[in-house]
Amino acid sequence: MVAGGPGLPSFHGIEDLPLPGGADLGSHPYRITAVFKDVTSLFPQSSVKVNDVPVGRVEKITVSGDDWLARVTMKVNGKVHLPADAYANLEQSSLLGEKYVQLVAPKDLAPRPDLNDTSGLRDAAAVRDVAPLADGAVIPLARTNRNAEVEEVFGALSMLLNGGGVQQINTITRELNRALDGRQSSARSVLTRIGAFAKDLDAHRGDITDALGALDRLSSTVAGRDARVGEVLDRLGPGLKVLRDQRGSLVTMLRSLDTLSTAAVDTVDRTRADIVADLRALAPTLKGLADAGRNLPASLQVLMTYPFTDEVLSGVKGDYLNVYLKVAAAPGTVILPAHGPAHGLADGPAHGGSAPAGGALPLPSVGEGGAR
Template sequence: MTRLCARALQRWLAVGGCVAVTVTGCSFDGLNSLPLPGTVGTGSDAVVYHLRLANVGTLESNSPVMVNDVVVGAVGRMTVTDWHAEVDVSVQPDVVVPANAVATVGQTSLLGSMHVALDPPVGEEPTGRLQPGALVPLQKTSTYPSTEQTLSSLSVVVNGGGLTQIGDIIENFNAALDGRQDQVRSLITRMNDVVGILDRQRENILTTVRALHRLSETFAGQRDTLTAALRRIPEALDVLDRQRPQIVTAMQRLGEFSDTATQLIDETQGDIVTNLRNLEPTVRALADVGPDLATALSFLPTYPYTQEFIDRGIRGDYMNQFIVFDFTISRLKSGIFLGTRWGEPGASLVPAPGDPWYSTYTRDPLMAPVTPVPDQVATMPPLVEAPAEPAPAEGGN
């Protein structure tokens, strides 16, 4: 009897193995490659789209697909082709994916999971509907920087940003512009006028840039002609040699212009020095808090712990923690808002769940029940009318 049971068990295991190999296509990429129960947009009637991504980061199968910050589907099969990722996503059949949608890989939060967003470009309204089975090309996909990349860039700014050198810069500016305040002020005023003129001529400048773009396209189409012209440059150099007196005269005029510009700078240096001296207290204060600012920024990625506590107190790659955030109005008024217009010293604190005295808290200051309404209420006494005044006698004075 025992042998028969063993043989039956072996047969069932063999059949189950064959079915598993057949269903998975003779390969198995882990449990995450299979549709998870309860995943949105993985039913038999789901709509499938194909994405081409240059970088998927830590995106995995069964990651959520979002439209307008709402989960509408899940990531399916992921493969690599020609140094880019081919990703299949499935969404619910009643979800309208805009025809101008772009695919973006991002994180739900600083330490959250990865997801794929199918939204129209920033500043554009959604138009049309993406047809089932459509392909979103590589130029319409992107990936947000990861948390590691952001923190790495921030560390470069903090450690090598040169905040402690602002004091030296201020001292050098003072030495270079001392006694030239009036000239610098005049120069800044004129620069402001020039910037205003450029702003008013913005459309003309854009038109000029477009014309230059068309000119460059014309040059590209006349490449052979330009090559022939370059071969004739020696003849042009002979012409320039014959025009040497005129060129010398032009250089002399340029020297006169340089003298005028130098005089302008000399006349406005006083204004510049005055402005920089007025900025000195602000910049000096920033230089004084430079080391503290660097310390605060280095503490920010590991808040609420310091790096020293993490190195000594946490043995491993994770830790369990229970935190209660109290955002009640009374707690905010007596805490983070204290000292501002919304602060209130000595505000009555309402306990939050987790406080030791939360279960015994009552809003009755006397810790007593409310007095019930009396059963009988005294009636009001009747009103007594005042006696009328006697009428005056006839014939009286």
């Protein structure tokens, strides 16, 4: 390793040399840092890609002594625009290929960089109202991930083979063959019914979703009234205790009701013929009442107020029930109260007699045309 003095270039090893055929960083690249839990087989000068297009390279890898996490510093072409909430994944080009860092925007607005045509780059951050990924930005551990290593896949496969997994699959297959032997038609029928059931569930997916939503609202309501529910449950204790103390009385009452129902059923069975006969005998009477129609209420009106009702008076003409007396005195007649024996009334002015003292005239008699 050769290190230069102040202001002089330094050489730390062959990893400082740029790899041939790497990504074009342009004239204004920017640096970003991603925090990974594991960066096995990732080296400086490894590629940085967006949608499998090289857009930069790994500049250096450091490990912090505080959390023992790897921090990968990358240089990215300045024409590549990514939102500040972008993800960084550690991926492998093939089964035994090189490792590289894949920068991924949120799936709904993932940019597709075209370094030869900057008009094709969409500023996803502007669309989603998120700040762009700027120089010096850090992608935290929560937004980084890595693919499974080949060694991990082979290790899991060896555990499956050496731990008896294949033998277990063989046992499961053999038992399934024994269970379905001679029952292929029943198995097909069950599978057909399961398929129909699944289709029916899919057709009622909206109803199921609504039911789950209603259940969620009910649960929220019950949770909001937790105190009241607890109070009700506390009050149920004394009531249940009373029911327990009166269990004998309740059993006796139920037995008595059973005996009563038996007697009632027996009574109805014995009197069924008589009840049917009575109902048949009532049929003509009920038919007559129905035929009477509106006449029956009018008759009841007369019956309840006999004999002085408007209906009776309108039906009797010229009898004493509707005789009216109207008495009219002659003009100038003075009516005086009686104060002595009535004499000389018959000889009034109409008959040539003398008038009483004071000039008062008696009322004319009924026979003189005063009555109507």
